[in-house]
Amino acid sequence: xxxxxxxxxxxxxxxxxxxxxxxxxxxxxxxxxxxxxxxxxxxxxxxxxxxxxxxxxxxxxxxxxxxxxxxxxxxxxxxxxxxxxxxxxxxxxxxxxxxxxxxxxxxxxxxxxxxxxxxxxxxxxxxxxxxxxxxxxxxxxxxxxxxxxxxxxxxxxxxxxxxxxxxxxxxxxxxxxxxxxxxxxxxxxxxxxxxxxxxxxxx
Amino acid sequence: xxxxxxxxxxxxxxxxxxxxxxxxxxxxxxxxxxxxxxxxxxxxxxxxxxxxxxxxxxxxxxxxxxxxxxxxxxxxxxxxxxxxxxxxxxxxxxxxxxxxxxxxxxxxxxxxxxxxxxxxxxxxxxxxxxxxxxxxxxxxxxxxxxxxxxxxxxxxxxxxxxxxxxxxxxxxxxxxxxxxxxxxxxxxxxxxxxxxxxxxxxxxxxxxxxxxxxxxxxxxxxxxxxxxxxxxxxxxxxxxxxxxxxxxxxxxxxxxxxxxxxxxxxxxxxxxxxxxxxxxxxxxxxxxxxxxxxxxxxxxxxxxxxxxxxxxxxxxxxxxxxxxxxxxxxxxxxxxxxxxxxxxxxxxxxxxxxxxxxxxxxxxxxxxxxxxxxxxxxxxxxxxxxxxxxxxxxxxxxxxxxxxxxxxxxxxxxxxxxxxxxxxxxxxxxxxxxxxxxxxxxxxxxxxxxxxxxxxxxxxxxxxxxxxxxxxxxxxxxxxxxxxxxxxxxxxxxxxxxxxxxxxxxxxxxxxxxxxxxxxxxxxxxxxxxxxxxxxxxxxxxxxxxxxxxxxxxxxxxxxxxxxxxxxxxxxxxxxxxxxx
Ligand code: SF4
Ligand code: SF4
Numbered sequence: 001x002x003x004x005x006x007x008x009x010x011x012x013x014x015x016x017x018x019x020x021x022x023x024x025x026x027x028x029x030x031x032x033x034x035x036x037x038x039x040x041x042x043x044x045x046x047x048x049x050x051x052x053x054x055x056x057x058x059x060x061x062x063x064x065x066x067x068x069x070x071x072x073x074x075x076x077x078x079x080x081x082x083x084x085x086x087x088x089x090x091x092x093x094x095x096x097x098x099x100x101x102x103x104x105x106x107x108x109x110x111x112x113x114x115x116x117x118x119x120x121x122x123x124x125x126x127x128x129x130x131x132x133x134x135x136x137x138x139x140x141x142x143x144x145x146x147x148x149x150x151x152x153x154x155x156x157x158x159x160x161x162x163x164x165x166x167x168x169x170x171x172x173x174x175x176x177x178x179x180x181x182x183x184x185x186x187x188x189x190x191x192x193x194x195x196x197x198x199x200x201x202x203x
Numbered sequence: 204x205x206x207x208x209x210x211x212x213x214x215x216x217x218x219x220x221x222x223x224x225x226x227x228x229x230x231x232x233x234x235x236x237x238x239x240x241x242x243x244x245x246x247x248x249x250x251x252x253x254x255x256x257x258x259x260x261x262x263x264x265x266x267x268x269x270x271x272x273x274x275x276x277x278x279x280x281x282x283x284x285x286x287x288x289x290x291x292x293x294x295x296x297x298x299x300x301x302x303x304x305x306x307x308x309x310x311x312x313x314x315x316x317x318x319x320x321x322x323x324x325x326x327x328x329x330x331x332x333x334x335x336x337x338x339x340x341x342x343x344x345x346x347x348x349x350x351x352x353x354x355x356x357x358x359x360x361x362x363x364x365x366x367x368x369x370x371x372x373x374x375x376x377x378x379x380x381x382x383x384x385x386x387x388x389x390x391x392x393x394x395x396x397x398x399x400x401x402x403x404x405x406x407x408x409x410x411x412x413x414x415x416x417x418x419x420x421x422x423x424x425x426x427x428x429x430x431x432x433x434x435x436x437x438x439x440x441x442x443x444x445x446x447x448x449x450x451x452x453x454x455x456x457x458x459x460x461x462x463x464x465x466x467x468x469x470x471x472x473x474x475x476x477x478x479x480x481x482x483x484x485x486x487x488x489x490x491x492x493x494x495x496x497x498x499x500x501x502x503x504x505x506x507x508x509x510x511x512x513x514x515x516x517x518x519x520x521x522x523x524x525x526x527x528x529x530x531x532x533x534x535x536x537x538x539x540x541x542x543x544x545x546x547x548x549x550x551x552x553x554x555x556x557x558x559x560x561x562x563x564x565x566x567x568x569x570x571x572x573x574x575x576x577x578x579x580x581x582x583x584x585x586x587x588x589x590x591x592x593x594x595x596x597x598x599x600x601x602x603x604x605x606x607x608x609x610x611x612x613x614x615x616x617x618x619x620x621x622x623x624x625x626x627x628x629x630x631x632x633x634x635x636x637x638x639x640x641x642x643x644x645x646x647x648x649x650x651x652x653x654x655x656x657x658x659x660x661x662x663x664x665x666x667x668x669x670x671x672x673x674x675x676x677x678x679x680x681x682x683x684x685x686x687x688x689x690x691x692x693x694x695x696x697x698x699x700x701x702x703x704x705x706x707x708x709x710x711x712x713x714x715x716x717x718x719x720x721x722x723x724x725x726x727x728x729x730x731x732x733x734x735x736x737x738x739x740x741x742x743x744x745x746x747x748x749x750x751x752x753x754x755x756x757x758x759x760x761x762x763x764x765x766x767x768x769x770x771x772x773x774x775x776x777x778x779x780x781x782x783x784x
Contacts, residue, residue, distance in 0.1 A: 005609035012606040013542060044553060044590040062556075064581060066563035089365035094708045096474035098361050101368030113366070121370040130477035130569050135577065136708040144563065160370055179581070 023048030033057060063177050066131040066144035068124050071166040072173050081167055084141035086115035091133035091142050099126035100133060120163040125155060140184050146176045214253060220245065227290060231501070231715015231734070234288030239300055242291055246306045254280045255287055257629050257645075258307035260718075260729055260746040261314055263321040265295070267347040272298035272323055275731060277718055277746075278307075281629055281643050283650035286718060293323070302328035309632025312754045320345035320464070330406055335457035335783060338399035339389065344462055351465060358739040359470050403453065407443050410450055422450060427768070429458060436779030440756075440772070442765060449760045449768060454753055459783035467743035472498055472710050475743065477569040482745060483781040484566055486525045488517040488558065489723045491571035496653055497719025497730040498573050501712050504703050510575040511655045512696040516588065517570065518721070519685040519692070520558070523596065524551050525724030526636075526678040526685075529776040533675060534607065536773035537616050543607065550599050553591060560584050573710055575702030585693060592689040600682050608679070617672035621759035621771035624669055631755040635726025635748055637775060640677045641669035647722035658695075659688045671767075671774040678776075709738060725749050725776055745784060749777035 024031055031037045038057055041050040052059050069091075073081040092100040103119035106112065134144045145168070152158040174181040216235060217224055224245070225236045237245045249255040255278035264273045272295050277286045291300050302325035303310045314325040315334040322343035325331055332338065342349050353373045355361050363371075404424060411422050428439035437458040443450040463482065467475045479494045480487035492514060499505065506514065531547030555565040560581055562570035570577050607613055623633065628641035638645055644665040648656040664680040666673035714736040720729035726748030733742035752775050759771045 003611060005611045005614070009606045009610045012602060016546070042556060044587055044595050050549070050552075062560040062563075062581070064561065064563040064578070065559060087366065090708060092365040092368060093360035094471075094473065095364075096359075096470060096477050098359055098364055100364060101370040102365045103368055104366035119368070119370075121368070123370065123372070126373075128477055129564065129567065131563055132473070132477065132569075132708070136706070160372070 020048040061146050061148075063179055065146055066129055066134070067148045068127055068129065068145050068150065068161070069122060069131075069133050069142050069166070070145045070168045071120060071163065072141055072143055072170055073167050074170050081169075083116065083120075083163070083167065084139050085117050085120065086139055086141070087113075087117035087120075088115070088138065091137050094132045094136050096130055096132065097126045097128050099123040117163065120166060122161050122166060123159065124150070124161055125159045140188075143173055143177070216253075219248070219252075227288075229715075231713060233716070234290065236290050236292060239291050239293055242301050242303065243306065245289070246303050249278055249287070250306055254282065257281050257634075258303065258309050258632055259286060259634070259720075259727055260731065260744075260751075261303075261310050261317060262731055262744045262746070263298075263317040263323045263345075264733055264742045265321055265345065265347045267295070270295045272321065274300050274317065274323060275716075276303075277729070277731070279651075281638075281645045281650075283645075285651050286720070288716075288718065298323040299326055300324070301326050302331075304328055307632065308630050309751065309754050312750065313632075316750075319343070320462075322346060332402060332406075335460045337457070338402050341389075345465055345468075349465075351462065357469070358737070359474060403441060403455070406453070407441075407451065410443060425765070429455065436777075436782075438772075438777075438779060438782075440768065442760075442768065444765055447764050447766070449763050449765055452757050452760045452768065454756055456753075456779065457783050459779050461784070463784040464743055464745065468740055471738045472573070472712055472740065473708060475740070476571065477567065479745075480567040480569055481780055482747060482784065483525075483723070483725065483728075483749065483778040485528055485778055486521040486724050487566060487568045488521040488562075488570060489525075489721060489728065491568065492518050492654075493719050493721040493723065493728045494730050495571040495573060495719075496721065497717045497732050498710075498712060500719055501715055501717040501732065501734055502573060502710065503713075504574045506575040506703055507700045508697050509579075509699040510701040510703075512692050513576050513580060513701060514571065514654055515656065515659075516689060516692045516696070517558070517561070517568075517576075519688050520554050520588075522685045522724045523682050524554050525776075526682050527551050529678055529724075529773075530603065530607075530675060533671075533770070533773040533776075534613070536770050537613065539613075546603070546606070550596065553595070557584060557587055557591075560587075572702060572706065574704060575700070579701045585696070588689065589693050592686050592693065596686050597683070600679065600686070604679060608676070613675075614672060616767075616770060617670060617675065617774075619668070619670050619672075620763060620767050621671045621774060622669050623755055623759050627758055628669065628755065631758060632751050633726070633755050634752065635723065636674055636677045636681065637726065637752050637755065639664055640666045640673040642667040647720060647727060651720075653719075653721060659691050661685075661688050671770055674774045674776075712736070712740075720746070723748055725778070725781075726752055745781075747781040747784060749775070749779075750782045750784070753777060753782060 032053065033056060038052060038060065040046065041052065071083055071085055073083045076082050087102050087104045089102060092102050099122055101121040102117050105114040105116050105118040107114050131144050133142050217226065223238050223241050227234050227236050258276065258278050260277040262275055264275060266273060271292050274291045276289050279286045293300055300323060302314055304314065305327065312334060314328055315331060317323045318325060318331055319333040319336050320343055333340065407424060422443055422445050425442045425444055426439060427442060429437050439455040440452050441455060442452045463478065466478060476491060476494065479490040482490050527547040527550055531544030534543035535541060558568055559565045561584055562568040562577065623641050625642040628638050628643060642665060644663045646663040649663050661684045664677050664684060666677050712734045714734050716733045718729055718731045720727055727746065728748055729746035731744040731746065732740050735741045756772065756775060760768045
């Protein structure tokens with residue numbers, strides 16, 4: 001009990017304190033507000049303070065990062081949105097807090113279901129960002145978004161996202177999740193080819 | 204097909220109690236059925252003759268169709284081996300079971316929970332009050348015929364979502380906003396919380412008189428919280444003080460209660476997975492692990508090799524995260540304002556980066572699936588883990604050690620404070636670092652190995668004083684052991700698939716029961732599930748380590764100073780998401 005332990009402990013804090021300045025001086029201006037500076041502060045060998053000055057700086061999210069889901073559409077020739085969703089309902093069934101609501105389209109003449117949603121809603125207040133909908137959608141039609149800045153002023157009017165609000169183009173998906181996108185496209189292509197081969201064989 | 208669970212078969216208890224003990228012969232069930240009138244005799248024998256010294260879990264199941272209530276016990280030997288499961292069945296109309304608190308004091312809170320949520324009365328329990336719901340709450344919410352506010356259907360998925368899913372908010376669906384039932388004659392406007400507190404204060408009556416100090420101090424009741432106790436969450440301690448000395452303490456919690464288990468019973472098997480994240484939200488990967496094990500045991504599947512390694516990797520990283528937080532915030536509780544906890548958080552952030560890259564979320568990981576994990580490790584993650592476990596973390600843990608372990612203030616404040624002896628710890632069903640700091644080297648990873656833990660070299664950390672300081676040391680050393688395991692994991696991890704069979708959103712779980720347990724960072728995390736072959740579990744129970752470990756709070760705090768009680772709470776390391784469920 002001679003206080004040596006305390007002194008030794010304080011030495012650790014002191015080193016931390018000094019190191020912050022050394023790092024700042026060593027890397028200079030590049031350390032803050034620059035993409036490579038932010039990246040350097042996420043590395044495993046980072047020294048000194050490595051807080052990110054949100055919102056001026058933003059932490060780059062990894063590909064698998066998930067927030068609210070969005071609906072993928074492919075852009076048609078005249079700019080129409082071809083949603084990939086077939087309204088099969090799997091996402092609505094798998095969703096743990098049951099916040100997905102889908103109205104299926106019925107053919108006006110025959111009354112038979114058409115594989116496209118008439119309406120598609122997600123109550124984002126209830127969504128728990130679990131990602132199960134995206135994981136189990138068999139048509140790669142619903143994906144998890146990276147955009148986490150969706151605060152709004154009125155929860156009564158703004159927090160039930162409809163199909164319009166949920167829709168994002170395929171190119172956006174390819175941009176935020178390039179590896180998943182490439183994998184899925186390859187699988188699609190392979191399946192198409194297999195299908196064509198089967199057709200050719202039976203014909 | 205994996206071998207079916209073998210619980211309690213190494214010892215045939217039927218030979219010892221041939222007149223009244225029965226095997227549980229329902230298909231998929233295991234263990235024994237004990238008649239209520241012989242329960243105490245059986246429990247005594249288990250503890251004293253057969254070495255089942257620690258009662259791990261007590262819970263109830265409502266078999267509404269059969270008109271029965273069942274109390275399910277899981278006991279274990281602290282020398283190792285699987286858990287023993289036994290049950291008592293009683294009439295649902297009048298469910299009364301003798302309390303085993305006199306034999307295993309650790310049953311205290313768990314019996315209160317079963318009373319609170321299922322309405323099973325435990326005769327002879329010293330303090331049978333509600334524990335998660337408030338005194339005056341009507342009904343017992345885990346009963347199968349109890350319906351929650353905004354009740355829609357017995358089980359998900361709800362029919363209103365598809366194909367005619369015209370969106371509606373829950374608030375709008377019920378014109379009265381909820382369908383809460385009040386007891387007859389209850390007027391919410393005139394009710395004040397005092398009525399509930401009176402019940403609690405009355406339990407202190409016998410100790411309120413009779414101060415024996417020379418100063419003739421009065422005994423008084425002091426409420427710490429609900430809020431502060433160093434803000435591990437909303438928590439309250441009702442302390443009886445004699446001067447500055449703690450005479451007794453009763454924790455009051457449940458402020459975060461959301462009936463996790465009822466939510467689980469409404470959900471499908473898979474849908475529960477993301478909800479488990481929200482129990483101990485510091486260690487969601489570990490929560491996923493226990494639940495996946497429980498369900499996989501019933502399904503009879505096993506994950507492929509690579510998935511096993513990934514699971515262990517995530518579980519051990521989680522242990523590091525949890526212990527770092529625990530150590531950092533223990534220092535906060537000691538008054539070392541935020542510097543140590545922020546140093547701990549720095550390292551934690553780097554591990555959370557890994558979780559985020561792998562699972563998509565830093566805290567709510569939802570990463571485990573039945574028979575594997577959700578996805579393979581993305582590129583670069585393994586390198587990052589390597590860098591952490593070979594370079595950074597060992598260095599940083601040593602720095603922590605230098606920083607705190609020999610600090611004189613830390614030592615005077617923690618040595619000899621909040622002592623729990625080995626006998627007390629076992630009797631009070633403490634598990635995890637608390638039990639090991641009291642000199643009992645019990646770690647499920649060794650005592651009853653699951654997943655692939657039998658392949659790794661690591662030491663079960665144990666300390667012998669049972670005080671706050673030893674709990675700190677156990678956690679610090681366990682981080683080192685976790686790093687050791689991780690080094691072996693990243694060295695040996697094979698290539699290959701990460702999921703057995705095709706990913707499925709609807710799994711078939713055969714009828715039966717299963718208890719899956721893991722050595723969570725805070726202690727034994729167990730999941731007791733009962734399936735009747737339907738897409739939803741019939742019963743889903745979480746044996747939460749923080750909740751059960753709180754049973755020993757009073758024992759640790761009695762006789763100490765009021766200033767130490769927050770430190771003692773910090774050393775138990777609770778997370779209220781798990782305590783309150
Ligand atoms: S699972 Fe996919 S295709 Fe099916 S309804 Fe949902 S988004 Fe549409
Ligand atoms: S992320 Fe989860 S909670 Fe949100 S909509 Fe998808 S399935 Fe439902």
